[in-house]
Amino acid sequence: MPRALTLPLAGWAEGELRAMGMPPALTGTMLMGERAALNGFAVPGAVSAGGGCRLYAARDGHVALALARDDDRAMLPALFQDGGIDPGDDAQILAAFLARDSAALVTQGRMLGLAIARLGEVPVSPPCQVTAEGPVKARTEPLLVIDLSALWAGPLATHLIGLTGAQVVKVESRNRPDRMREGDPALFARINQDKDNVALDLREETDREALIALIRRADVVVEAARPRALRQLGIHADALVRAVPGLVWMTITGHGATGDAGNWIGFGDDASVAGGLSDAIIAASGRVGFGGDACADPLTGIYAARLALDRVRDGRGARMILSMSAIVAMALDSERRRDEKALMTDLQAWGAAQGEVFPVTDMRPAGRVAAMGQDNDVWLAQC
Amino acid sequence: MKPGTKLKSAVCDTEVMVIRSGTGGIECGGAAMGEAKPDAIGTPDTAFAAGTLMGKRYIDAAGTFELLCVKPGKGSLSVDGVALSIKDAKPLPASD
Numbered sequence: 001m002p003r004a005l006t007l008p009l010a011g012w013a014e015g016e017l018r019a020m021g022m023p024p025a026l027t028g029t030m031l032m033g034e035r036a037a038l039n040g041f042a043v044p045g046a047v048s049a050g051g052g053c054r055l056y057a058a059r060d061g062h063v064a065l066a067l068a069r070d071d072d073r074a075m076l077p078a079l080f081q082d083g084g085i086d087p088g089d090d091a092q093i094l095a096a097f098l099a100r101d102s103a104a105l106v107t108q109g110r111m112l113g114l115a116i117a118r119l120g121e122v123p124v125s126p127p128c129q130v131t132a133e134g135p136v137k138a139r140t141e142p143l144l145v146i147d148l149s150a151l152w153a154g155p156l157a158t159h160l161i162g163l164t165g166a167q168v169v170k171v172e173s174r175n176r177p178d179r180m181r182e183g184d185p186a187l188f189a190r191i192n193q194d195k196d197n198v199a200l201d202l203r204e205e206t207d208r209e210a211l212i213a214l215i216r217r218a219d220v221v222v223e224a225a226r227p228r229a230l231r232q233l234g235i236h237a238d239a240l241v242r243a244v245p246g247l248v249w250m251t252i253t254g255h256g257a258t259g260d261a262g263n264w265i266g267f268g269d270d271a272s273v274a275g276g277l278s279d280a281i282i283a284a285s286g287r288v289g290f291g292g293d294a295c296a297d298p299l300t301g302i303y304a305a306r307l308a309l310d311r312v313r314d315g316r317g318a319r320m321i322l323s324m325s326a327i328v329a330m331a332l333d334s335e336r337r338r339d340e341k342a343l344m345t346d347l348q349a350w351g352a353a354q355g356e357v358f359p360v361t362d363m364r365p366a367g368r369v370a371a372m373g374q375d376n377d378v379w380l381a382q383c
Numbered sequence: 384m385k386p387g388t389k390l391k392s393a394v395c396d397t398e399v400m401v402i403r404s405g406t407g408g409i410e411c412g413g414a415a416m417g418e419a420k421p422d423a424i425g426t427p428d429t430a431f432a433a434g435t436l437m438g439k440r441y442i443d444a445a446g447t448f449e450l451l452c453v454k455p456g457k458g459s460l461s462v463d464g465v466a467l468s469i470k471d472a473k474p475l476p477a478s479d
Contacts, residue, residue, distance in 0.1 A: 035478075050478055052476060052478065066476075068476035068477075068478070069473050069474065069475070069476045070473070070474060071473060072473075074402070074403075075402060077386035077387065077402075077403065078386040078387040078400060078401065078402045078403075078451075079387065080387065081385055081386060081387030081388070082385070082386070082387075083385055083386045083403075108387060111389075111400060111451075111453050112387075112400060112402075112451060113438065113451065113473075150475050151475065151476070151478070152478075175471070176472060176474060176475060178475070179474065179475050179476065179477040179478075180477065180478055182477060183476070183477025183478040184477070184478045187478075226438065228437050228438055229438070229472075232436060263437065263438060267476070
């Protein structure tokens with residue numbers, strides 16, 4: 001009997017969830033496949049399952065570029081260093097990639113703040129880098145988790161920590177809210193269920209002070225801003241970790257903070273390419289395509305929750321900078337060492353299934369979702 | 384100026400990437416920027432010394448010029464003597 005189609009790296013996710021003691025009903029396949037199931041996505045080829053990222057053939061190999069934000073396309077003339085390119089014309093974009101080398105495109109694109117990666121890339125940062133350690137705190141239950149992140153990885157991490165009994169407060173910026181609330185309400189309602197919600201305008205000093213006061217009460221902070229963005233707001237994560245006993249601060253990045261990488265961005269699909277998953281699929285199947293659905297997002301969310309919970313039990317505070325691309329590379333390497341033949345069989349089947357429906361996953365119901373700012377009174381009054 | 388061109392300040396550490404540009408001279412700290420760094424670094428004009436911020440995009444009032452700061456410095460940006468302003472950060476995508 002042929003093996004059922006397996007979501008790439010779901011086995012690794014499953015192992016992490018079981019090691020964390022998550023409820024058995026919460027499986028790796030569920031967390032990695034629920035967005036695809038909720039939205040009816042197909043197994044991706046050169047266009048990602050969600051459609052926001054695409055693998056383009058460059059002169060010497062493929063480049064993954066996400067054009068998910070409204071004005072990403074306005075950066076394309078600068079990416080190709082050609083003012084004559086029409087950024088809305090996909091045929092011109094395909095031709096421009098074909099005429100250029102992948103490494104130079106990735107260097108230029110990252111400098112421009114685009115989410116871009118290439119085949120054959122090796123992550124420049126480790127999966128987790130500890131940049132500061134803090135004093136010990138005797139924990140009081142329940143833990144207080146402040147979630148400053150948006151989209152998928154960070155909110156999933158705090159959701160999982162919340163399932164252990166922690167109180168999670170999602171903090172949204174009024175002028176830059178988590179657009180998944182409207183963009184994908186079904187997934188939003190799963191990974192943000194049972195969180196309180198505080199809305200702030202971080203352009204205002206009083207709101208920045210309120211946020212810092214809230215952070216000083218927290219056991220865990222999860223955010224996914226580029227390090228310089230928080231510094232420019234006057235929020236110094238390393239200093240807070242050194243000052244606030246037991247504060248565990250998780251920074252989720254595309255590519256870590258080694259050298260220039262702290263200024264690069266990454267989303268789930270381009271980061272999975274940077275982590276080598278598409279290389280492995282090509283090696284196994286000969287097909288060019290993405291693995292899973294933005295799989296760096298759920299893998300990173302799961303790993304971040306595991307590291308944060310380990311640190312909370314340890315009692316000492318820490319600032320940890322996670323790299324989505326390196327986490328994919330680590331999961332891939334782990335699966336390879338566990339059973340390389342099975343991994344290759346799974347990836348070969350994945351590549352051959354392009355265009356077919358996603359592997360079936362068990363679904364879970366959506367939970368209570370807080371409106372933006374509905375709990376401001378509760379969480380800001382006590383500061 | 385071709386999009387994607389990297390320009391360097393003649394008076395501080397600032398470097399920018401040209402996203403788009405029209406007719407006019409791009410300056411930092413009141414001095415013309417160039418693709419090469421001059422041998423002798425001057426000092427920013429006090430009227431253009433508010434500094435540049437890493438990763439911020441700077442635009443003129445008409446939206447003809449857009450520069451991305453890829454290395455910060457002490458000078459501030461202008462085109463033909465008119466100061467550029469910071470553009471709001473890109474909204475996050477609705478999903479990735």
